[in-house]
Amino acid sequence: MTRQLHLNAFIHPAGHHEAAWRHPLTEPERIYDVDYYQQIARTAEAARFDAIFFADGPALRQSAEFNASGRLEPIVLLTAIAAATEKIGLIATASTTYHEPYNLARLFSTLDFVSGGRAGWNIVTTSTALAAANFGLPEHPDPSIRYERAREFVDVAIKLWDSWEDDAVVLDRPGGRYADPAKVHPIDFHGKHLEVRGPFNAPRSPQGHPVLVQAGSSNDGRDFAGRYAEAIFTAHQTLDNAQAFYTDIKNRACLAGRDPDHVKVLPGLSPFIADTEEAAHRLEREFNELTIPRYGLRQLTALAGVDLSSFDLDSPVPRDLFGDAGAVTDNNRSRTQVIAEIVDRENPTVRELLHRLAGARGHRVFTGTPEQVADTIEEWFTEGAADGFNIMPPHYPRGLEAFTDTVVPILQRRGLFRTEYTGDTLRDHLGLPRPDSQYAGRTPESTELVS
Structure with a gap:
């Protein structure tokens, strides 16, 4: 079969441009209405996208004064969207630092059941220190500790999802046996950070377990992705950097004993x-002219730890403030690295840098005609930089409609993207196998459980 492109719609309330809520193309008054998100999901599904995706975090990271910064809880929201759609995958972000594995495993398992096998979990460790105070913690754990816990957390979740074997439910009405207790297993997990007995309180869901997605590009994040991730959301500005990341992730998957084709790399693209082309650039300028510098400066500090508030907006960005973050081998500050590379390549003024980041917070912004957008997607896809793209419209809902109405048909005519779904689950769309239970092929052992 010809290799097929994967497309995911990254839903950001009014759009991925920070000034989207101010533009007349958007509908910020609807961002807390479920109908709004159901409409967006149906648009993506009609275009045969693999999935929609919600980012999330347990803290208000941006000032609500200058942006539509609030969020609805994504798993609950996706459950409502599942009822309004039939095929499209449903991916929610949830933190391994600020959840407990048993409860979160239940939420995602239920979403997978409710949707008929369309759930995906974007695994994050939460980067913002603001979250700690919302959970009564004295401080936010450092990255190494967060990733240690994350590894244990995902191991626990998978063991819980697998704790009922696929044929555990026998449904023997005459004999009075609903399930075979020898095929329902405690997991008895004892780790450095987590202690979980199990078993789970539901059978394996339609996909075996939800698709595991990851979005960290630091060295810890890459190691984690190589071991666990089935899809990866990432940010790159240039083809060369995207190719290097793609190769690195595939190699790490191989080293972990996994099939690299079962790890889909999806860079962000905000078109x-x-x-x-002139009209596209004019549209981008309209959005940039609505930005509020005070907000952009705060965003830059949050993203890169660099404070430019004391500099004139029309003066060049001082490169030394980024230190060695632009070094290709420095992956421990991944988003800082992306921004430093922009400064190295373009030597922007402070205002110009704020405009560059306003579009998608360091993800690639591309401005042009439908053919030009399709060309850049095809180039990255065919040149070993991506298995598909996390589409991040600068404005919703019309930005997604512009992409689905004009770019998707071009990709379909070129034979790069599906014209119909060929399966029902998110794993089907991504070309991923249903994982075997960890108990598959084992000799059954009697297990006594207390009801």
Whole structure:
């Protein structure tokens, strides 16, 4: 079969441009209405996208004064969207630092059942220190501790999802046996950070377990992705950097004993689309002119730890403030590295850098005609930089509609993207196998459980 492109719609309330809520193309008054998100999901599904995705975090990271910063809880929201759609995958972000594995495993298992096998979990450790105070913690754990816990957390979740074997439910009405107790297993997990007995309180869900997604590009994040991730969301500005990341992730998957084809790399792409290149750039300028510098400066500090508030907006960005973050081998500050590389390549003024980041917070912004957008997608896909893209419209809902109405048909005519779904689950869409239970092929042992 010809290799097929994967497309995911990254839903950000009013759009991925920080000033989207101010533009007349958007509908910020609807961002707490479930109908709004159901409409967006149906648009993506009609275009045969693999999935929709919600980012999330347990803290208000941006000032609500200058942006539509609030969020609805994504797993509950996706459950409502599942009822309004039939095929499209449903991916929610949830933190391994600020959840407990048994409860979170139940939420995602239920979403997988409710949707008929369309659930995906974007695994994060939560980068913002603001979250700690919301959970009564004195401080936010450092990255190494967060990733230690994350590894244990995912191991526990998978063991819980697997604790009922696929044929554990026998449904023997005449004999009075609903399930075979020898096929329902405690997990008895004892780790450095977690203690979980199990077993789970539901059978394996339609996909075996939800698709595991990951979005960290630091060295710890890459190691984690190589071991666990089935899809990876990442940010790159150039083809060369994207190719290097793609190769590195596939190699790490191989070293972990996994099939690299079962790890899908999806860089972010935020397209401004119009009939002519001039009109596309004019649209982008309209959005940039609505930005509020005070907000952009705070965002830059949050993303890169760099404070430019004392500099004139039309003065060059001082490169030395980023230290060695632009070094190709420095992956421990991944988003800082992306921004430092922009400064190295473009030597922008402070205002220009704020505009560059306003579009998608360091993800690639591309401005042009539908053909030009399709060309750049095809280039990255065919040149070993991506298995597909996390599409991040600068404005919702019309930015997604512009992409699905004009770019998707071009990709379909080129034979790069599906014209119909060929399966029902998110794993089907991504070309991923249903994972075997960890108990598959084992000799059954009697297990006594207390009801």
